[in-house]
Amino acid sequence: MKITSARVIVTCPGRNFVTLKIETDQGVYGIGDATLNGREKAVVSYLEDHVIPCIIGMDPRNSEDIWQYLYRGAYWRRGPVTMRAIAAVDVALWDIKAKMANMPLYQLLGGRSRDGVMVYGHANGGDIAETVDAVGAYIDMGYKAIRAQTGVPGVKDAYGVGRGKLFYEPADAALPSLTGWDTRKALNYVPKLFEKLRETYGFDHHLLHDGHHRYSPTEAAQLGKALEPYSLFWLEDVTPAENQEAFKLIRQHTTTPLAVGEIFNTIWDAKDLIQNQLIDYIRATIVGAGGITHLRRIADLASLYQIRTGCHGATDLSPVTMGTALHFDTWVPNFGIQEYMRHTPETDEVFPHDYSFDQGMLYVGDTVGHGVDIDEKLAAKYPYKPAYLPVARLEDGTMWNW
Numbered sequence: 001m002k003i004t005s006a007r008v009i010v011t012c013p014g015r016n017f018v019t020l021k022i023e024t025d026q027g028v029y030g031i032g033d034a035t036l037n038g039r040e041k042a043v044v045s046y047l048e049d050h051v052i053p054c055i056i057g058m059d060p061r062n063s064e065d066i067w068q069y070l071y072r073g074a075y076w077r078r079g080p081v082t083m084r085a086i087a088a089v090d091v092a093l094w095d096i097k098a099k100m101a102n103m104p105l106y107q108l109l110g111g112r113s114r115d116g117v118m119v120y121g122h123a124n125g126g127d128i129a130e131t132v133d134a135v136g137a138y139i140d141m142g143y144k145a146i147r148a149q150t151g152v153p154g155v156k157d158a159y160g161v162g163r164g165k166l167f168y169e170p171a172d173a174a175l176p177s178l179t180g181w182d183t184r185k186a187l188n189y190v191p192k193l194f195e196k197l198r199e200t201y202g203f204d205h206h207l208l209h210d211g212h213h214r215y216s217p218t219e220a221a222q223l224g225k226a227l228e229p230y231s232l233f234w235l236e237d238v239t240p241a242e243n244q245e246a247f248k249l250i251r252q253h254t255t256t257p258l259a260v261g262e263i264f265n266t267i268w269d270a271k272d273l274i275q276n277q278l279i280d281y282i283r284a285t286i287v288g289a290g291g292i293t294h295l296r297r298i299a300d301l302a303s304l305y306q307i308r309t310g311c312h313g314a315t316d317l318s319p320v321t322m323g324t325a326l327h328f329d330t331w332v333p334n335f336g337i338q339e340y341m342r343h344t345p346e347t348d349e350v351f352p353h354d355y356s357f358d359q360g361m362l363y364v365g366d367t368v369g370h371g372v373d374i375d376e377k378l379a380a381k382y383p384y385k386p387a388y389l390p391v392a393r394l395e396d397g398t399m400w401n402w
Ligand SMILES: O=C(O)C(=O)C[C@H](O)[C@H](O)CO
Pocket: 037, 170, 210, 212, 262, 312, 313, 314, 315, 316, 339, 389
């Protein structure tokens, strides 16, 4: 069996997606996602100029060997561009493998460990009152877990506060837009949001919060401690994690569960965090961390330390990643939760998929493969549109982490 062609399809049905379609001499094809928000074309070039020419003629059934070939063979390891390209190939090959086996992907991974996958949605508002209302709307939709973000008085466009309610999309301009940040103001305000949420809705729902890399380790420890009475499911990305040791300090001071890893690309980014039990949830996902082949290694390492998965699932992860992640989540023994930011109807139409939402859970169907396809004719109607994530500056102009 041979790979006969591989094509990159770029489409923008409301936001940009990069998709890889691998075809074989046996008529079976596979689809993988390679989207890197705000840097899409770098992955397109990596795939078209450096990956596709190497894999034509290879046996698509050897997905492990092809993964190693692309990882070791490049000599230049890791990084978001390389690992997304590898992930796209890997997911397309698993899709092909499952189709050849006439099985839904989760069966090939080891079968069902659960009926459905608990997801969390994004509730946000300009201030506490608006966010409390937004959380109520998610509860009414049946969600069991909700991430809550609020604007902070005196801070221009604090992280997570979108214009729309259901379809929050941070990549919003042809050049990065400017947002503000003030840690002191956020530290004073955010705990009040959770106090109000628990007062209003009680303790039956899981609440989550994303610090989006804004706090220093000491400030992060303060926030974790201040949030303890409100019993969060997790506090995410509370400080940047390039220095994995930084989490030791936070961990010593708070029992608020910690999640990290949506920008991780390999097991090496998470190794110390996992082995020292400095986190509770690992957020690495299929498209970010080298596909199924690599993500399952991360999950296995995490399972030794009772750390559970919490795959990233923002809108920049295409339905191909969402569908594949749901198969992974349906199987992985140490599953925690899955993020679910809804795509627009236009995106859902371009990527027909076999997963559905009911009462706070997502369910994959039994379509063979990962169950997500791309309507190429429709995709062609939505040409690439440059879009960037915002940047953040402090009041005095200092560049900060967005
Ligand atoms: O979904 C989250 O938790 C995020 O932090 C979303 C990210 O900002 C987004 O995926 C960036 O592309």
